Amino acid sequence: MRYRVVSEALEHDGRASIHFALLVCVMGVYGGQVCPVVESFPLWLWGLHLLVLLCVCRGLRMASSRWVFTRVGLQRQVGVQLVVDLCLFALAGYGIGVHNMVRYGADMESTLRLGTGFLIMGFFIGADLALTQDRLLALRRGGNPLAVAVPLLTVPQKFTLVTVISLFSVMVILYFVISFDLNWLMTVGIDNLAMARRAVLVEIGFIILILAAYTANLIITYAKNLRLFVSEETRTLTDVAQGNLDTRVPVAFNDEFGIIAxxxxxMIEGLKEQNATMELLRDVIINSMATLAETRDNETGAHLRRTQHYVRLLAEELAESHGLDGPLIDLFYKTAPLHDIGKVGVPDAILLKPGPLTEAEFEIMKKHTTYGEEAIARAAEQMGEDAAFLIHAGEIASAHHEKWDGSGYPRGLSGKAIPLSARLMALADVYDALRSERVYKKALxxxxxKMFLMDQGGSHFDPDVVAAFLRCEAAFIRVAERFRDEVETAS
Incomplete structure (x- = not known):
């Protein structure tokens, strides 16, 4: 975007310089066709007059542009600059006409012709530069939209205005040139009529070509603005469809396209607010379900916080190699506390037993994985499409006791058949259990x-997850210290 802004700024400044350079050529020819005094000048003298005049105008325009773009509000900048340009060209045209009257004795009619020619060219040049500035303003604003100014100038009104002014310009300029040529033809002898006829036709053709070229240039410049709007609108809607609600359409065009933008x-703001509400609702649901499980278990709330941070650390380490993006890692983090939600279905006598479980009791305890999966599945079914985030919660709850070699429960899944979220949770849960002190064991x-996890890599745990743990073990230690159990003793 920055490259485009710089490119457009250079284009705007370059276009202004090119316009002024071309104006020296165009008015050099036009002046000689409508003003007898100018026609009597040596070509270099009239060219020098125009060059000095337009260099002064170029400098004044640069100064006025700086003032407009620093002192005038964004909504009015382009319109004010266009008015300034028209005044500048009118002042230049009528000024040089008065100069010719005072110094060389030109008549009033010639002064009006010169001034009107400059004013008409000023409209075409000013409008082109205004459209270019519109485009530059849109690029500069980027994701910071600009409100559409009032009153609105609609697209049909813009095209009508350009068409009317173009036709009026052609008629006025042709009238000036033809009236001057008719006076000239009256002084031409019969022997030179053929040559005079060719000269008049060439002049008229030149005028029509110049005005047609400037009109076409305005249409092309406006088309570039429309292409920018369509491309930005398409880009923005594509970003929104992909979940990016921080994107915006630049609004700098004071017409229907500005309204659409x-x-x-x-609409994006509304979607963002709705999305924020849904995310808040999601977090409330997760926290409520996790708290429910916590009230039935002898695990502490700190255990839930530690394990969800462990899961995030592991996921971030595996992000590049396993294609995990930020939103997915965030889902792993937020749904991790639901890994033991199924324990609400386990009898208290087993769940809160201070010592080792019997084989029969352990079989009942193992059912907490399927209880959790079923509870989350029912919740997801009730919520419909809005419960997509519970998919990972269900995977974690059902499969975090599966083992890489297939010896885990409840389904005996192995390898990559175990969901990645559950593989992460498996290591996080075991690590936290090993590091936590309970009435029936001391903390490691x-x-x-670490030695236990390394020893179990490839049998209990995914080797990639163990490797990720080793890369971020210092962060694991910091999490364990930060969310220490009140009854936990220093290791």
Whole structure:
């Protein structure tokens, strides 16, 4: 975007310089066709007059542009600059006409012809530069929309205005040139009529060509603005469809396209607010379900916080190799506390037993994985499409006790058949259990837990997950210290 802004700024400045350079050529020819005094000048003298005049005008325009773009509000900048340009060209045209009257004795009619020619060219040049500035303003604003100014100038009104002014310009300029040529033809002898006829036709053709070229240039410049709007609108809607609600359509065009862009941005704002509400609702649901499980278990709330941070650390380490993006990692993090939600279905006598479980009790305890999966599935069914986030919660709840070699439960899944979210949770849960002190066991140190995990890599745990753990073990230690159990002793 920055490259485009710089390119457009250079284009705008370059276009202004090119316009002024071309104007020296165009008015050099036009002046000689409508003003007898100018026609009597040596070509270099009239060219020098125009060059000096337009260099002064170019400098004044640069100064006025700086003033407009620093002192005038964004909504009015382009319109004010166009008015300034028209005044500048009118002042230049009528000024040089008065100069010719005072110094060389030109008549009033010639002064009016010169001034009107400059004013007409000023409209075409000013309108082109205004459209270019419109485009530059849209690029500069980027994701910061500009409100559409009032009153609105509609697209049909713009085309009508350009068409009327173009036709009026052709008629006025042709009238000036033809009236001057008719006076000239009256002084031409019969022997030179053929040559005079060719000269008049060439002059008329030249005038029509110049005005047609400037009109076409305005249409092309406006088309570029429309192409920019369509491309930005398409880009923005594509970003929104892909889940990016921070994008916006630049609004700098004071017409129907500006209104469309404005409503598009309002729609995105509404979607963003709705999405924020849904995310809040999602978090409330997850936290409520996790809290419910916590009230039935002898695990602490700190266990839930630690394990969800462990899951995030592992996911971030595997993001590049396993194609995990930010939103998915965030879902893993937020749904991790639901891994033991199924324990609400386990009898208290087993769930809260202070010592080791019997084989029969352990079989009942293992059912918490399927209980959790079924509970989350029912919740997802009730919520419909809005419960997509519960997919990972269900995977974690059902499969976090599966083992890489297939010896886990409840389904005996192995390898990559185990969902990645559950593989992450498996290591996080075991690491936290090893590091936590309970009435029936003492806590292991980080190094002891680390050795256990390394020993179980490839059998209990995914080797890639163990490798990720080793890369971020310092962060694991910091999480364990930050969310320490109140009853936990230093290792």
């Amino acid at each position: 404005g409503y598009t941005n309002r 140190s980080h190094e002891e837990a």
